[in-house]
Amino acid sequence: MNKLEVNNLNLFYGDNHALKNISMAIPSRQVTALIGPSGCGKSTLLRTLNRMNDLVAGVKIDGDVMFEGNNIYKDVDVKQLRMRVGMVFQKPNPFPMSIFENVAFGLKAQGVRDKRVLNEAVEESLRSAALWDEVKDRLDSPGQGLSGGQQQRLCIARAIAMKPEVILMDEPTSALDPIATHKIEELMDELRKKFTIVIVTHSMNQAKRISDKTAFFWMGELVEHGETSQIFNHPLDKRTQGYVSGEFG
């Protein structure tokens, strides 16, 4: 069962053809890793999936992105789309407010005021993000006072609080040390049971460790897409072979 389907997607930043005729399916409750050298279009593709590219001036998109059978560029309210397709960014970026307020932010933005509902959602989300035990006694202290790894898990909790079906992760561990990275990877192994995860990563080891499917991008093209073990062990394309073996990129 596919959660998201990208069909013949082309994206232009002005004259720059950043995504070239991409078609791929993203299966439900699996981790799909997008890999490739800097500037290959993997982050751009990730940002088309929750329409984050709408914020970029001069961007032009054609082709379809289907989410549960709806074309998200045609007949979907973008705020609802983003509630169901959450996102975690490269640098941990809690809002300048308390831990509690950070996690409750999305719900409050939807007008949820009931203190009991908020309390429950915050606890549940922090537990799912494996952060509850570390912060339960200081929910009122500022989110930006946490360590980098904790901040990133706070951002994951913030996204989970919206009960999304998909979580997009844009190099979520590239600003973290190896121990914090390991914790996030462990967490992702839990999250894959409930959520569909799409992750952009520069670390091929990370892609190997955590993903079920891997897609390799090269200069705006989707070169190869398949089971992670196949991409890394028996790549079909020479460019994929070169990249995963560390010859370039």
Place this chain on the structure above:
Amino acid sequence: MSTASKARAQGLQLAPAKKHDWKELFFHLLFLASAMIGVVSVATIGWFVFQEGLPAFKEAGVLNLVFGREWLPPALYGIFPMIVSTLISTTGAVIIGVPIAILTAVFLAELAPKWLADIVRPAVELLAGIPSVVYGFFGLVIIVPAIEVIFNIPAGNTILAGIIVLAIMILPTVITISETSLRALPPVYKESALALGASHIYSIFKVLIPAARSGIFTGVALGVARAIGETMAIIMVMGNAPAMPGSILEPARTLTANIAMEMSYATGIHSSALYSTGIVLLVFIVLLNASLLYLNRKRSD
């Protein structure tokens, strides 16, 4: 070829450390001297104003001067009405001007299409460059008569007229600094708020403005300083009666207006009392800066 690589090519040793690098020393002193000019100026101003103002404090007594309600030189030197007028006109200007300025800053930083921002921003910057005497004209020709008509009073030269003129005068400072601090925010704040399904307006009020608050506070403090210190435009529109105002529809005299209007002919203790008016002004400005430091420090934890 650089000296170092030439030396290396010739197989020479590293040169011994120089005892005095005169060029380095010269520039160090130049930077230090520039930095000292501001400090020395502020110290000199403080020293002389206190020096000149002290006789009046001694003669009349600090409490009689600061809390005295009658200003009748050479008998009574109470500046309390002027302290009140300054506080009311400044507070009023902040209450009207700051929300307008912050909304404008948000509009420019977040909402305005580029062509419109390119019209509004230079207009705001131009507002900053208009001399205060011209604001005074504007007040006299438009605001004072409007107040006479709207409130049906014989003279529109009132605190309200001062408040409105000051509110407009502080706009450019608050707008420019607030817009700069909003633009300086990392774009990821806005992106993460939107990525959680929040609307643009909700993100602005709940994330962007709070995140930019230390810059916005700075803009507001500079705006307040300008309002407290403004003299010319205020003299032209506020009526300048040195009595305690009963409402904002009465004329009043601010601390700055008191100094500017009487300095040219005051002598002796009268003149000293004007300097002590200046001391009170300085104290206000110091308090303002201190509270800004306090607010911004608390937030940055």
